[in-house]
Amino acid sequence: xxxxxxxxxxxxxxxxxxxxxxxxxxxxxxxxxxxxxxxxxxxxxxxxxxxxxxxxxxxxxxxxxxxxxxxxxxxxxxxxxxxxxxxxxxxxxxxxxxxxxxxxxxxxxxxxxxxxxxxxxxxxxxxxxxxxxxxxxxxxxxxxxxxxxxxxxxxxxxxxxxxxxxxxxxxxxxxxx
Numbered sequence: 697x698x699x700x701x702x703x704x705x706x707x708x709x710x711x712x713x714x715x716x717x718x719x720x721x722x723x724x725x726x727x728x729x730x731x732x733x734x735x736x737x738x739x740x741x742x743x744x745x746x747x748x749x750x751x752x753x754x755x756x757x758x759x760x761x762x763x764x765x766x767x768x769x770x771x772x773x774x775x776x777x778x779x780x781x782x783x784x785x786x787x788x789x790x791x792x793x794x795x796x797x798x799x800x801x802x803x804x805x806x807x808x809x810x811x812x813x814x815x816x817x818x819x820x821x822x823x824x825x826x827x828x829x830x831x832x833x834x835x836x837x838x839x840x841x842x843x844x845x846x847x848x849x850x851x852x853x854x855x856x857x858x859x860x861x862x863x864x865x866x867x868x869x870x871x872x873x
Contacts, residue, residue: 726784745769749768760828769808773812793849801813803826806838820870820871829863
């Protein structure tokens with residue numbers, strides 16, 4: 697699995713010509729660990745500054761299957777964080793279509809921290825979507841989910857990525873209630 701992820705991302709990054717000389721080993725040993733370390737820092741910041749779920753949010757999280765809904769924090773920000781200051785990670789995000797011209801990231805989960813762009817209505821179906829991402833991380837861990845998500849984006853695109861498909865099902869399910 698790691699080899700597929702690395703090969704896919706190396707191919708995408710190499711196609712930009714900026715990173716044409718990066719090897720799979722360099723990506724695995726240098727680039728993805730940087731992103732993962734950054735993601736853990738963002739989670740920690742969110743846990744310290746975020747707002748706990750209210751009673752209805754906790755009930756929703758429990759219904760979704762989250763084991764520790766009391767740990768979830770919501771952080772409203774002007775823009776969802778991404779390590780733009782790191783040129784290699786910025787190029788990776790651009791190559792994957794994760795960031796860039798015309799792409800607006802309304803919400804993103806880092807562990808138990810849910811970052812939400814100010815002005816984005818985090819209604820029940822949308823909160824359910826983000827809580828599914830919390831559950832995915834809780835079932836595995838942040839490192840593995842980041843690796844899978846990067847691979848999925850490269851292979852399937854955002855709308856068809858398996859982690860997103862599961863989360864979109866929650867949008868539908870909780871919009872009907």
